[in-house]
Amino acid sequence: MMDTAPNIASAVAGKRVSFVASDTEESCAALSRLTARYGDTPTEGAEVIVALGGDGFLLETLRRLLDRGVPVFGMNCGSVGFLLNDYREDGLLERLAAAVPVTLHPLRMLARRVSGEEVAALAINEVSLLRETRQTAKLRISIDGIERLDELVCDGALVATPAGSTAYNLSAHGPIIPLEADVLALTPVSAFRPRRWRGALLPYAARIVFDVLEAGKRPVSAVADATEVRDVARVEVTADPSVALTLLFDPEHALQERIIKEQFLP
Structure with missing residues (x-):
């Protein structure tokens, strides 16, 4: 925003x-x-x-x-x-x-590791989830408490602010967002299934939750700009208008x- x-x-x-x-x-x-x-x-x-x-x-x-x-x-x-x-x-x-x-x-990321530990961080550009090994990631995506994608098989996914939409988001073929637009870009990284899903534009106030499926077999890291959290099980992303x-x-x-x-x- x-x-x-x-x-x-x-x-x-x-x-x-x-x-x-x-x-x-x-x-x-x-x-x-x-x-x-x-x-x-x-x-x-x-x-x-x-x-x-x-x-x-x-x-x-x-x-x-x-x-x-x-x-x-x-x-x-x-x-x-x-x-x-x-x-x-x-x-x-x-x-x-x-x-x-x-x-x-900025965005506020709350990441919960497989161990149960929770880590919070802010992101000015984007919050991204990325596979840690040769295995693809499997993610379930919910928006404002409603499951929108039961399984995304991919290298990862990211949520970008308008200011960050020309960074990693653009490299992943996400949309460029004017600064005045109160929206976020939800963009897959090398989506395998569903292959034709190109992502979504969401209201800036949306609460986005990623659940990592098969987290033990397919480990995933979460990154808020430069803050990386390894082996996550669940990641929540929301805008923080107080900052x-x-x-x-x-x-x-x-x-x-x-x-x-x-x-x-x-």
């Missing part, structure tokens, strides 16, 4: 800015140059975070700031950088003041526009 927050960007000018970077050589060099030029505030006292790295580092930064609610402006020092702005050193404070804010609400994460984008590079453009690429 996505909300725009137009008041945030106008309040960024003059705020205390903290720079954080991934551990790559390129990101560390950029960190050194930017802090020398603009100064640096400790993360704990910052009102805006500038993250230098790739999409994975940006997601990691957002997870670290869950309790802070601090807006994050990412600059790409990685490869794809779909959730990031272009790296430019000039005029950074002006860019921050003019940035377009987007507020994301708000704010990203800042250059106006000409807004996330909404990128998601639309992605659908017209050759």
Whole structure:
């Protein structure tokens, strides 16, 4: 789910800015140059975070700031950088003041292992279930307490947010979802039976439950972005509107526009 927050960007000018970077050589060099030029505030006292790295580092930064609610402006020092702005050193404070804010609400995964242990985690992009061995996974899928698919034989399945719909979901031939749409993508990964099932679009408030069939013979792992839980028996996925994460984008590079453009690429 996505909300725009137009008041945030106008309040960024003059705020205390903290720079954080991934551990790559390129990101560390950029960190050194930017802090020398603009100064640096400790993360704990910052009102805006500038993250230098790739999409994975940006997601990691957002997870670290869950309790802070601090807006994050990412600059790409990685490869794809779909959730990031272009790296430019000039005029950074002006860019921050003019940035377009987007507020994301993540998914909450509650995974129960075969042993009975439960693990909770948040996902900004997607929650995915994947087979652990050469054996295909067998999943039963229920939506809001109603069984919709009694057995999906597959390599896995995933639930993607609109922001995550252009990531793993797109690679699995799932739909690209505009940020303004209050829907989730439920997408199979290499479905074998039923072979023609392509997935579903679900309301953002849907409660999605995966039961792993034959979990001992066909072990499955569940992954919420970077948090992996092995040997799961049941996974519940729901949106968590109580958690708000704010990203800042250059106006000409807004996330909404990128998601639309992605659908017209050759």
